[in-house]
Amino acid sequence: MAATTFHKLRDEIENGIVTGTLAPGERLDEVQLANRFGVSRTPIREALIQLGAIGLVEIRPRRGAVVVDPGPNRIYEMFEVMAELEGMAGALAARRHAEEDRAKLLAAHEKCERSATSGDTDAYYYDNERFHNAIYEASHSGFLYDQCAALHRRLRPYRRLQLRVRNRMKVSFSEHTRIVEAILAGEAEAARDLLRSHIAVQGDRFSDLIASLSRDERKAV
């Protein structure tokens, strides 16, 4: 899929940011990255420019690129928007889903169930992603799909933390069940509300997490 070097580099650097290898606020020196990946500055620059356009790095003219640090507030805002978009996708899915969407959604849901009952958070993480993708797809709006997928991707690192929270995975799954019911029953507004709060909860959880983290930090100091 990724035919060219700069495309691969883009994914590589993006991954580094998402996984935290490249910390928020960190300076991204072109020469350093070029050496590290064994390429010239050109493809590095092109990768950074792409990431800049997506919003993952900030490119200050003639002053280099740094990993964007959204900060708790902006991350919460991102969850807020995500909640709204997911709700919209759910509502559209309820109205527009076809037979094959139904099948995919149920299949994804069942996969989630298996992971949830076996307590495998990593597996659940991926199955959950597929589940939500199935909803985006069922909305039959290519643009909405793209928007949701992009934002979902950006929120990845923060979402991942949350599955570790006590019992979150089982609660998440039971929410899924009701969401599936609403969509398949064609209850658009119910699906919207359920999905909205399903995501919003994650934003709240995130806030709690931040709060507890900063409290711990204060303790540590």
Add this chain to the structure above:
Amino acid sequence: MAATTFHKLRDEIENGIVTGTLAPGERLDEVQLANRFGVSRTPIREALIQLGAIGLVEIRPRRGAVVVDPGPNRIYEMFEVMAELEGMAGALAARRHAEEDRAKLLAAHEKCERSATSGDTDAYYYDNERFHNAIYEASHSGFLYDQCAALHRRLRPYRRLQLRVRNRMKVSFSEHTRIVEAILAGEAEAARDLLRSHIAVQGDRFSDLIASLSRDERKAV
């Protein structure tokens, strides 16, 4: 603001796409563009990559860049999402607006009034943009602001066509009035619904436009 060459080029090319100088589907030859702007291929490539990341051009590996042609369907989808995001911004604005937001919103609204009564579609176009920006701002969500502004920008060319439609400008303004009332009264859900249909109407208008255009084309052939 645009300090570097490739930044200026990006705006230049983007403008060309938005205004239609560069038609959808058109091939963007790097050498050709470089000659045209009197620069080397490097900044051209960087500009194209940025536009690719935004979704304005499609970059097919080793096969060059072309201006994306969203097609009527996807444009309609974009309006759908825009409607939802604007509605969200309106709802948040109703709940969160501060004194200065109130002032800005009213100022922008009055400007629209002047343009609308004088029948100046071009002026109204810009004032309308400022009006909607004021709403995004009043939502006090930086991320939502960015998302709305970006999508608004992408829908620019299609929106522009619509003001020419008979009476649209005055109708638009009267809708604005009710929107302002709802926001300032703190009626979140009313603001959401009003804004949602305010934008959705544009999508519908666009569909009508497309329908009539393709009918005309058929006639022409």
Add this chain to the structure above:
DNA sequence: CTTTCTCATCTTGTATACAAGAGCGTTGAC
């Protein structure tokens, strides 16, 4: 002792040179 101005160095931004894949026409075989 502090502050500001200047100069050196380092990094980014742009141009050019080189490599390699894609498209296309021609030629040869069936």
Add this chain to the structure above:
DNA sequence: GTCAACGCTCTTGTATACAAGATGAGAAAG
């Protein structure tokens, strides 16, 4: 006559070279 394979050319992708602005240190003045 048609189809396929080969090779040429053209475009993109990457590397390197060069230009120019930003940063920081040091010197000089207050």
